[in-house]
Amino acid sequence: DTEVTQTPKHLVMGMTNKKSLKCEQHMGHRAMYWYKQKAKKPPELMFVYSYEKLSINESVPSRFSPECPNSSLLNLHLHALQPEDSALYLCASSPTSDSYNEQFFGPGTRLTVL
């Protein structure tokens, strides 16, 4: 299995809702990432998990809460989001977070905040 899966594909939520995005990989990778991508822009790094520990938080607002329950699974919990948080959320994984490793991306979750 050489892919990263993300669920759901699409998500519409109100500003008072609580929802979660899920990401899974079975490649034995020990680094996992969350990115946010706005239209016509490159992805922006949000969080990095290395060996199930949060290693990088790019000053993301607390309304986004990541979780790594095990080495295969990565969640992003969403609460009290703003309309400007609407974007494509991409998950990625790599064998480790070393610079020579490529990152494998999932298809993304298209999030709309009303």
Added chain:
Amino acid sequence: AQSVTQLGSHVSVSEGALVLLRCNYSSSVPPYLFWYVQYPNQGLQLLLKYTSAATLVKGINGFEAEFKKSETSFHLTKPSAHMSDAAEYFCVSNQGGKLIFGQGTELSVKP
């Protein structure tokens, strides 16, 4: 800090023509460089990566890139464009797990 610059936010070629997408990097140490492609409403797919083993790197779908240290460049080429190559292309440097993206180049292919 490393940075990656892609020259041209939009490139248009005819089907069968040469594709050339330009990328320059700034770094004082040998970078780890990648080209990714993104089709509409999809995730990013790795085309190729520079590992320092060879300056000419061959990737998927007929793409290749040449690492030129003297020019700090890593341009992406394909001899003959196909309609299915229409997509967004990102030149990327990896700095300790943090990907540094170029701004992207949208490739259009005309019939």
